[in-house]
Amino acid sequence: MSHRNSILLILLCNSFHQSALVVMTPVLQALFDLSLSTLGAIVGGGLLLSAATTPLWGRYAGRYGTNHSLSVSAIGGFIGILFLSGSIWMAQQEADNIGLWLHFLVLGRVIYCATANAALPLSQAALAANSAPQNLFGTLGTLNAMNGIGRLAGNALVGPLLALGTLMPVAIVLPIYIAALGKLIGTAGRTTPEHRTKTTPVHSGRVPIIALANAFGLQCGVGAAYILLGPILRDRLDLPPTHASSLAGMVLALALASAIGTQIFATRRFAERTHAAFLTGCVLVVAGLVTLSVGESIGVLLVSACLLASGAALGASANQAHQLGKAENSARPRLSTLIASAQLLGLAAGTSFFGLVGSYDLTTAALLAAALPLAFTAPALLKMFPPTSFLPIRRGSGE
Structure with a gap:
């Protein structure tokens, strides 16, 4: 092995x-x-x-x-x-x-x-x-x-x-x-601590706040979907609680399968284009949560779960790849574990907070859940794609 x-x-x-x-x-x-x-x-x-x-x-x-x-x-x-x-x-x-x-x-x-x-x-x-x-x-x-x-x-x-x-x-x-x-x-037993390679652009010692915010925000959206999906299926499809739970399990299983496919195939398609992959992931997460807030049929709600799961998988992998790619080998374990901790906290916070909001109004909770990941990832997106990059290039007066 x-x-x-x-x-x-x-x-x-x-x-x-x-x-x-x-x-x-x-x-x-x-x-x-x-x-x-x-x-x-x-x-x-x-x-x-x-x-x-x-x-x-x-x-x-x-x-x-x-x-x-x-x-x-x-x-x-x-x-x-x-x-x-x-x-x-x-x-x-x-x-x-x-x-x-x-x-x-x-x-x-x-x-x-x-x-x-x-x-x-x-x-x-x-x-x-x-x-x-x-x-x-x-x-x-x-x-x-x-x-x-x-x-x-x-x-x-x-x-x-x-x-x-x-x-x-x-x-x-x-x-x-x-x-x-x-x-x-x-x-x-045969391995010593890793050392920095000559060819790696590095950062170390500084906690990447933007990377942690990205991880936290995306997993907040996932946590919200976990807690809101069952009640939404129950209320909008008029199902008994046991049937809604079973259906939610099936929907989440299919969404997880789509996320696995994204991890295996889409990450290789994007290769080194981590900025584009992260943007795509964020768009899919927000689209999934917005669709969850308005979906009235099982087909639409299934699509929303798959969009969310695929987007979160792509965005999380892009965030990790971008940060680890810039770090020296000795800094990578600390960086990777910090991002993982932020993801766990985001999942717990999303589940707890949106469970509370959803007890008052499910649609409002889902719309707010769509806004929250966008708010947390906005600094990274603005840094990757500054507004000035979309302005037309001004030609010189002699041209």
């Missing part, structure tokens, strides 16, 4: 696990006798923990090397899933001690979120160090696509895996983790 393939497998396992855990919400509620709010706090708290700890992994990678940090992150993810699997197994065997096994579940979740969620930005930094500038956008697109494939598989396979046992959707990734970790750990 190559080093690159072991990284892809780790990302696949991580995203599969995250999606499977969310889909298993009713099972975990029944097994551990939890309210939805308690389980939501465990899952949501993990997201906030990831946002807080991910930048620390960038500093750790700057000191000890990206490949070493990626290996430690993956080991943490493996241990976290091991604790989660053990807690589910023991809860099935000893229902009288359910409180004890719930503590193991929470401990596993804390370990996982503090370590495994750093794997994607660390992988982006690791492969960016070995990618030619013209291939960087496509490389990041492949990593993000693998992350999306894992999420799609996690949503689709939980049902069949549950037929084999409650433990199976969580524990199935452990053998794959072990196989991938063997290669990662071997590589980390």
Whole structure:
């Protein structure tokens, strides 16, 4: 197994696990006798923990090397899933001690979120160090696509895996983790921290505020769509809540598939034209959210979700590629983890804020959601495409 393939497998396992855990919400509620709010706090708290700890992994990678940090992150993810699997197994065997096994579940979740969620930005930094500038956008697109494939598989396979046992959707990734970790750990032992190359235009030390605003704004839009889609389907199509939830799941799965296609194919089409790709992504996100605010049929709402997912995928990859392409190798882990943290915070903020606004008026929430990503990305767009660049060129008096 190559080093690159072991990284892809780790990302696949991580995203599969995250999606499977969310889909298993009713099972975990029944097994551990939890309210939805308690389980939501465990899952949501993990997201906030990831946002807080991910930048620390960038500093750790700057000191000890990206490949070493990626290996430690993956080991943490493996241990976290091991604790989660053990807690589910023991809860099935000893229902009288359910409180004890719930503590193991929470401990596993804390370990996982503090370590495994750093794997994607660390992988982006690791492969960016070995990618030619013209291939960087496509490389990041492949990593993000693998992350999306894992999420799609996690949503689709939980049902069949549950037929084999409650433990199976969580524990199935452990053998794959072990196989991938063997290669990662071997590589980390031979790798030293990356150093700046002579041919790379660099920036380091300065936090790229515009890049963080881009990441935060785009994921705010995604978070808004996540929370608003189900209620919009329920109200506009006059569906029962259970049918609306099922339909929302199908729409999001198709939207995720379109995002994966964008990551694999569109990123290679744009190559080094990251500015054009970022602009295209922003336009698609805003168009998707505006369409979501006015759509009255399942076809229109499906198109809006696909536009949004594809735009967010393209814009996020372009933002990462543009920033990592300018950074020296030693600065890339810190930069990549900061962007990932901003994305997690944007997703949490979009879900929370627009869930609150949507409880009053869904159309207003969707329109406001369209304006917010545009506001956050406007400084970057104005810098990439200044208004003066669209003015006609004034010819000299002698011509």
